[in-house]
Amino acid sequence: xxxxxxxxxxxxxxxxxxxxxxxxxxxxxxxxxxxxxxxxxxxxxxxxxxxxxxxxxxxxxxxxxxxxxxxxxxxxxxxxxxxxxxxxxxxxxxxxxxxxxxxxxxxxxxxxxxxxxxxxxxxxxxxxxxxxxxxxxxxxxxxxxxxxxxxxxxxxxxxxxxxxxxxxxxxxxxxxxxxxxxxxxxxxxxxxxxxxxxxxxxxxxxxxxxxxxxxxxxxxxxxxxxxxxxxxxxxxxxxxxxxxxxxxxxxxxxxxxxxxxxxxxxxxxxxxxxxxxxxxxxxxxxxxxxxxxxxxxxxxxxxxxxxxxxxxxxxxxxxxxxxxxxxxxxxxxxxxxxxxxxxxxxxxxxxxxxxxxxxxxxxxxxxxxxxxxxxxxxxxxxxxx
Numbered sequence: 001x002x003x004x005x006x007x008x009x010x011x012x013x014x015x016x017x018x019x020x021x022x023x024x025x026x027x028x029x030x031x032x033x034x035x036x037x038x039x040x041x042x043x044x045x046x047x048x049x050x051x052x053x054x055x056x057x058x059x060x061x062x063x064x065x066x067x068x069x070x071x072x073x074x075x076x077x078x079x080x081x082x083x084x085x086x087x088x089x090x091x092x093x094x095x096x097x098x099x100x101x102x103x104x105x106x107x108x109x110x111x112x113x114x115x116x117x118x119x120x121x122x123x124x125x126x127x128x129x130x131x132x133x134x135x136x137x138x139x140x141x142x143x144x145x146x147x148x149x150x151x152x153x154x155x156x157x158x159x160x161x162x163x164x165x166x167x168x169x170x171x172x173x174x175x176x177x178x179x180x181x182x183x184x185x186x187x188x189x190x191x192x193x194x195x196x197x198x199x200x201x202x203x204x205x206x207x208x209x210x211x212x213x214x215x216x217x218x219x220x221x222x223x224x225x226x227x228x229x230x231x232x233x234x235x236x237x238x239x240x241x242x243x244x245x246x247x248x249x250x251x252x253x254x255x256x257x258x259x260x261x262x263x264x265x266x267x268x269x270x271x272x273x274x275x276x277x278x279x280x281x282x283x284x285x286x287x288x289x290x291x292x293x294x295x296x297x298x299x300x301x302x303x304x305x306x307x308x309x310x311x312x313x314x315x316x317x318x319x320x321x322x323x324x325x326x327x328x329x330x331x332x333x334x335x336x337x338x339x340x341x342x343x344x345x346x347x348x349x350x351x352x353x354x355x356x357x358x359x360x361x362x363x364x365x366x367x368x369x370x371x372x373x374x375x376x377x378x379x380x381x382x383x384x385x
Contacts, residue, residue, distance in 0.1 A: 009163060058185060062197050064239030066384030067139050068114040068170035069232055071189040072123055072146075072160075074131035108335070111188035112160065113241060115268075117169050120275065121160040122244055122267055123231030125151040126157050136162055139195060150274035154214035154282075156246055157267050158231075159274045161200030170233060175265040178202055178219065186223040186245055186259070187294030190230025198224040200257075208258060208342040212247050215346060218260040219243045225259035234261040243267075284377035285359075286317025287324060289341040307331040307338050309364065322359070322372040329362040349377065 065219070086230075110127030121136065128134055134146040144162040151158035182202045190196055200223030207218040212225045221234065225248050232241035243261030273280045284343045289308040297305045310328045313320050324330075330338050333347040334357055353376040 021024060046192070058183075058237055061185065061235060061237050061239035065170055065185075065187060065233055065235045065241070066195065066197070067168035069139065069187045069195065070112045070114060070135040071195065071306030072110045072112045072121075072127055072231060073135045073137070073343060074109070074128055076131050077132045109189060109192050109228055111228065111245070111246065113231070113233045114167050114169050115172070115241070115271070117166060119162040119164075119167055120149070120271070121146065121162065122271060123158050123160060124244070124246055125153050125156045125158045127231045128160065129153075129297070134160060138167070150278045152270050152274065152280040152282075155262065155270055156213050156267065157244070157262065157270045157274075159271050170241045171239070171263050172268065173236050173238070173242045175219075175242050175263040178205065178236070178242055178263075181206060183237050184219075184221055184223055184242065185235050185237070186221070186225050186232060186261075187235065188225070188245060190224075190226035190228040192228055200224070200259075203258070209340075210247075212260065215349060216342065217263060217266060217346070218246070218277045219263055221259050221261060222257040223259060224257075225261075229259075234264075238368070252351065281353060282377040283353055283357070283374045284321035284347040285319045285322075285348055285351075285357075285372050286319075286322075287319045287330070288312035289330065289334075289344050291340055292329070298339065300327075301365070302329065302362075308341050308344050318372050318375045322370050323360065324359075324370070324372075325363070327363075330359065331362055331367070332360040334358055348374075353377075 001153040092117045110123060112121040112123035112127070115122050118277045128148055128151070131148075134148065135143055136146050137143045144164045144167075146160040146162045149159040149161050180202050184200060184202055186198045186200070188196065200221050202219060205224050208216040210216055210218070212218075219234065219242070221243075223234070225232075225245050229245050230247070232245045233241055234245055236242050243264055244267050245259065245261045247260045249256060249258035249260075270280055288311045290311040292302065292305040292307060292309050294305065296302075296309060300309070307329045310319075310324060310326055310330055312326055313324050330344060332338055333344070334351070336347055338344045338347065351374040353374050355374055356371045357374050359370050359372050361370060
């Protein structure tokens with residue numbers, strides 16, 4: 001009996017020893033972790049999981065659009081006053097050509113969007129204004145010389161063209177289908193750091209009277225836009241072009257979440273005119289318009305504030321020849337209602353020079369329809385930014 005007890009005790013001691021060794025060195029053999037029992041059963045995703053790992057990613061849209069967005073580098077020669085010593089024979093005798101000053105060049109950068117496989121690029125007028133050398137860098141690092149086809153200072157749109165083989169072109173989206181709250185992505189070269197993508201939403205549509213351009217119909221977005229982004233692409237989540245980034249509202253020079261882009265549909269119309277004729281032709285009737293405020297409506301005894309007040313008429317201009325007078329209320333142009341001076345400017349600009357246009361007026365509380373022979377809008381200088 002005693003020998004059996006000794007055998008049992010030895011066996012138990014050996015078993016406890018083996019258990020201690022296994023628990024310490026190989027805890028997985030007995031289904032335990034080094035820190036003890038697993039409290040909660042956890043599921044770790046694997047690479048073969050059927051659930052997409054990046055369900056909210058816009059990588060496909062960016063991949064589609066990025067090849068068509070380029071960095072634009074421009075330079076121009078700065079003319080410096082001639083040094084007075086250059087005309088002194090004594091100094092020229094001792095110093096010779098060393099007094100001749102080397103011409104200085106100023107460089108700037110921006111962004112652009114390739115919109116045609118023929119090499120046409122949309123960008124901003126202020127990006128390439130007065131430049132005598134223009135170079136574009138593609139997303140793959142390839143650099144090409146570009147020439148200016150034409151520009152429109154009043155909308156801040158310019159068209160460039162590069163030559164050197166096939167280039168990737170972006171796809172235009174439906175700007176009219178854009179809604180406030182839609183997600184948009186801005187692609188450009190901010191501060192020269194390299195091509196960058198930022199995300200935001202459409203904050204507002206049809207922004208005007210900002211004093212940025214003569215003709216304004218901006219898409220407002222909170223996607224970060226900074227210096228260098230000008231002329232870059234604003235795309236939708238499918239990678240289609242919906243706008244050309246143009247300006248920001250900023251007190252510091254950096255993004256404050258208020259950026260503006262020219263609708264792609266407007267930029268396309270301007271580009272087509274520039275490619276065909278080298279310039280943009282707009283209608284003009286020669287009037288100065290003023291918004292009808294409640295005070296003006298009361299003083300003129302108007303039943304509503306619709307339309308605009310004609311504050312001035314250019315003598316000898318199309319409106320003057322048609323009989324328009326200061327104090328008339330302009331209600332409609334070619335059947336389209338005039339809401340404010342900005343809408344009037346856009347409606348008149350869309351008229352074809354040399355053709356008559358129907359204009360509805362209100363004079364002495366009576367509506368009149370007159371025909372105006374539309375003129376060509378004089379070339380305007382770009383506003384200083």
